[in-house]
Amino acid sequence: MSKQESQGFRTRAVHAGHGLDPVTGAHAVPIYATSTFGYGNAERGARLFAGEEPGYFYSRLSNPTVRAFEEKIASLEGAGDAVAFGSGMGAASAVALTFLKAGDAVAFVGPLYGGTEGLLRDILGRFGVTVHEARDVEALRTLVSDRTRLVWLETPTNPTLKVVDLRAAAKVAHAAGALVVVDNTFSTPYLTRPLEFGADLVMHSATKYLGGHGDVIAGVVAGSTDLVAELRLHGLRHVGAALGPFEAYLLLRGLKTLPLRMEAHCANAQALAEALQDHPALQALHYPGLQGHPGHEVAARQMRAFGGLVSLDLGSQEAAFAFLDHLKLFTQAVSLGDVESLSSHPASTTHQLLGEETLARQGITPGLVRLSVGIEDPEDLIRDVLGALEKVPVSAGR
Numbered sequence: 001m002s003k004q005e006s007q008g009f010r011t012r013a014v015h016a017g018h019g020l021d022p023v024t025g026a027h028a029v030p031i032y033a034t035s036t037f038g039y040g041n042a043e044r045g046a047r048l049f050a051g052e053e054p055g056y057f058y059s060r061l062s063n064p065t066v067r068a069f070e071e072k073i074a075s076l077e078g079a080g081d082a083v084a085f086g087s088g089m090g091a092a093s094a095v096a097l098t099f100l101k102a103g104d105a106v107a108f109v110g111p112l113y114g115g116t117e118g119l120l121r122d123i124l125g126r127f128g129v130t131v132h133e134a135r136d137v138e139a140l141r142t143l144v145s146d147r148t149r150l151v152w153l154e155t156p157t158n159p160t161l162k163v164v165d166l167r168a169a170a171k172v173a174h175a176a177g178a179l180v181v182v183d184n185t186f187s188t189p190y191l192t193r194p195l196e197f198g199a200d201l202v203m204h205s206a207t208k209y210l211g212g213h214g215d216v217i218a219g220v221v222a223g224s225t226d227l228v229a230e231l232r233l234h235g236l237r238h239v240g241a242a243l244g245p246f247e248a249y250l251l252l253r254g255l256k257t258l259p260l261r262m263e264a265h266c267a268n269a270q271a272l273a274e275a276l277q278d279h280p281a282l283q284a285l286h287y288p289g290l291q292g293h294p295g296h297e298v299a300a301r302q303m304r305a306f307g308g309l310v311s312l313d314l315g316s317q318e319a320a321f322a323f324l325d326h327l328k329l330f331t332q333a334v335s336l337g338d339v340e341s342l343s344s345h346p347a348s349t350t351h352q353l354l355g356e357e358t359l360a361r362q363g364i365t366p367g368l369v370r371l372s373v374g375i376e377d378p379e380d381l382i383r384d385v386l387g388a389l390e391k392v393p394v395s396a397g398r
């Protein structure tokens with residue numbers, strides 16, 4: 001067992017991926033703000049470019065601050081390696097462009113984040129890739145074939161908080177010879193490590209909980225050394241959505257408190273969901289930590305706690321908008337996973353481009369509101385939500 005594997009998650013969140021700076025002894029990882037690195041002589045330059053000697057030579061491909069972030073994520077996900085990108089969508093498109101070709105099929109258990117579905121349906125479709133949407137793992141079984149190269153999963157799903165059984169889905173995908181990629185943005189490696197359930201690749205919008213403070217846009221993918229090397233070559237070197245060193249520094253800083261933040265997010269979300277159970281203004285309440293949630297048992301098996309997102313259905317867009325407009329502590333803004341609480345209306349924002357038919361099929365109703373529960377005092381958050389629900393006019397569907 002390596003030293004890192006023998007250390008606990010909180011220790012690795014603080015220490016993995018870096019030590020003292022070898023030149024100055026700096027305790028925090030320095031921001032290596034440089035686009036290129038002098039390689040000294042032509043022979044060494046040739047060796048670096050051929051991959052025959054490790055080292056830095058151009059920051060689109062690798063940078064010491066970014067590398068520390070990648071190594072920390074690899075450690076936290078229990079992966080052989082990781083590669084960082086300039087956004088979650090940069091990571092997703094790199095995965096698609098690296099592992100798919102014309103004639104292949106992709107299957108996913110929907111809904112996925114709206115941007116990911118847009119990438120799969122609108123862009124890959126134009127390049128001869130067939131896209132299949134499954135409602136659940138059973139339906140996935142009937143949709144995969146020997147043409148299926150990737151099975152794309154997200155759990156809990158954005159924004160309906162459906163739970164996907166990773167082990168069962170990975171079995172189906174592998175039987176068809178497909179690679180499994182799991183978007184772990186909502187769970188983070190603190191709650192779920194998809195590679196332990198059979199995934200081949202795990203990706204993140206690091207913009208969310210990994211950064212945690214709402215001040216960075218970033219993405220990352222972890223997996224075996226071989227798959228990550230392929231991704232770095234094709235998805236990063238040739239596609240180019242590289243992460244900057246300043247963003248990597250912010251991520252390294254945020255990750256040190258990931259376990260502590262996730263504990264607070266999960267405890268607050270659980271308390272809020274319990275306070276909202278049976279509320280007369282709600283047509284539905286989605287939180288995997290509630291006993292009545294259809295994915296509760298699977299979530300209990302594959303998650304350490306149930307996450308920081310709670311979704312509510314108020315029955316109509318009018319009621320949802322009235323509720324959102326009366327919240328005081330939950331800033332109305334897309335994104336999630338910040339220490340501050342956020343609220344949004346997915347059907348008219350993040351998922352709008354999917355169109356009415358897909359939204360209806362996936363349960364992203366006009367009345368659905370997504371709450372990203374922050375780390376504030378739970379009593380204040382509960383008071384804010386209950387107060388805003390009180391203000392929703394009965395005529396709006398209460």
Ligand code: PLP
Nearest residue numbers: 087088089113158185205207218
């Ligand atoms: N995956 C999920 C689950 C998301 O919620 C998001 C963004 O909201 C993305 C991917 C895309 O990430 P980014 O906004 O960092 O490009």
